[in-house]
Amino acid sequence: MPSWPEHVMWWHVYPLGFVGAPIRDGEGPDAEIVHRLDRLDPWLDHVIELGLNGLLLGPVFASETHGYDTVDHLRIDPRLGDDGDLDRLLGGARARGIRVLFDGVFNHVGRAHPAFRTATEDGPQLFRGRWVDGRFEAEVFEGHGALVALDHSSPAVADLVVDVMCHWLERGIDGWRLDAAYAVPPEFWAAVLPRVRERFPEAWFVGEVIHGDGPAIVRASTMDSLTQYELWQGIWHGIADGNLFELSHAIERHDELLATFAPQTFVGNHDVTRIASAIGSDLVPHALAVLFTVAGTPSVYAGDEFGWTGVKEEREGGDDAVRPEFPASAAEVGEVDERILEAHLALIALRRRKPWLWRAHTDVVEVANAAIVLRTAVGNDAVVVALNIGDEAASVPSADARTVVTGDGTLADGRIELGPRGWAVLEG
Template structure:
């Protein structure tokens, strides 16, 4: 038995609280090394009073490239728990594993309290369960400047004709809030019930990630009255609204930074930023900045979020839009570069205003440190979704794809994994269809696979018509409204997929997940009670026979039980 491959941590994602008196127990072992894992558990006080401990078998679930995960839902009647594991290897040898490490499988050892992990008391409030509504939400990310121009009267002076390319970093096309309002019915028809808007606050750029005033709508986008109409219209159609906040840095034209530039160390905002020398600027010899920024962008000075005055200001901003304009969620830009104390303060303030607010952090890597402990409900799930593109580009073997995906599915407690934001592409990446060689069928297959995975799926605007685009700024092309999106072939497929995904939201949030590799076919199985949903994807160069015989919901390249090369099928049994 490879002891180095065995691990478990109490009060972590390995003991995720699911509900009152319920948790999900989890243990890791080396791959293909252990044949059985038994959980021995109970209430310590009752055990000491003579009540026998309970025994249950953990079930092997997800396997990564190197480890096997074993899980078991456990009901804890008293909310107090001690527990340890008994492992049996492939040769039948056994060993105990608990709080103090490994111990011999003897009666004396199993009677020793110090060998057991302890969960003194389970508090559901400690689990910080995310808002339930997110599990049923299909998001639609809008880059407001490029979605639709509903009011030409607020266009910037240098606005280009809609859709005229190529798109440049400083291009303006006149997209605004009125344009979004005008197309709410189109989005509802598509199956969208969550709007995720890139920043809409005052800023000199088209992307608005260099904010000047977080309390005001950019005048080229409209007014607060327009935004309130947008929120009310979305809510009337069953849609939630998520805004984007940039608190890692401010724009260089912000009044706070301009005060620093003007008054130097005497500025009342001098300690709002990370400034290493005065006056602020570049070293005349080396050209290096003497203040910290987002990346290496001089126009985005980094905020000193550990300053209490800065924290208070950010809390004031976020609670304002939540309480006064009734938004439902916040997405926080560059969340992994802001200190955890700030996020705890902001998240606590927002949940006090609206307990079911959805709080999402931007991160491009596995970020369990941002989840729980008073912080976010979820992060943007790039590590889960980006391998999908590599899979359909034949850059990953099926086995490696499954191992990498399973690893990401084990990074967070299950309630949080259910609300991770899953997107194939965003305003920061090249368009998925372009990454996959401009092949619509690959995009359809990738979307179908993503919709079957745990999480809250998100479409980047234009995906429903197969809008292409390379890296930024080309990925921010104008939404094409002619011909009408609903008349395109891609739209019909995407709409059917989204409608099905919303119908199956509860099933997909609660069902078990497993994989099979059948030749060159990748098979994803979701199963709960008497229902099974199967996605079969032929990554080979020739047709293959599918093993399933359920009712086909959506398919491309399927004839009977034959699945063409590059084809896929979504079936329900």
């Protein structure tokens, strides 16, 4: 795989929500072009100011509603703009040294996709399903009737995906997030990705995989990385439930992946309740301390750095709260939790100084329900994380750490003293 992912940290954006585009009012892929994508341009400087250097974009292709019901993989969604808007965004990112990742929805498409609309019993088949009395009954994705499943045993589907990937890599993106990769047979990716790498050897591919045997999936599919949902669950459940043994177990499992790949790590994304709502704003720095000191390729979901809240609900429109419209620039953000923003800045800076964290193992030095000490090291260089999620002060071993980098803990006599709900990150 390419070497640049060792040094990238992503700012993850859901474009349609970010720019305030209508989602469910029936505009659809034939709507008049509205140039909204340029609203992202002023935020590129914010990415750099955070210390990040990657822009992970949600769907930007023409679709019917939320972006994951694609109707044309080669056309920018008219609610966002056109090719010129995208070229300016890519150019602005490139000028700042920001990598760009596209969200590739290759498991399913929307029912308005031309290939689905014109499917005939005698024509080339791109979709899973069966013909009954001259009518095609399509398989759909996880019960969503609007999302018809592609037939990944079809060479025509493989050719389509290769063509789409190469088209946008040629235009200047750096890789692909493969949406719902867990629903696609690994052998499909193993047939497609080497063909793309022949033309674009520096491209990086991360698959959305929610559960399963990660190393086996990577080996069979040839994907470079997978989304680390197990670590995300361990972080927020461990903190929210007051059971840091769950976090400890998730980190131990996380380390087992590193022999095969470095996962894509996160505490928030476009599909989940925001971390400040999940665990409470006062404990967000604790979650960030884990995210930025364990192995992986971390991402920040846009808005989390300000301490924004939002709860995902299982209903139509249930994602809206975690996919809001953004103001014109970071300077116009109204409510900012300065403690959370400062934690992002300090921890991203630490991660930037220690790129070896990308593939380093983490030891659990001590763990209790409400306190944990983690040590991640290579040679003589070490990072120690001490967390207290309880309402009483805690004293924990320093694990040979010598200097407090950030947080509100103090170091004395080989111990780290943490106040109620205190945290600290130290260097050894």
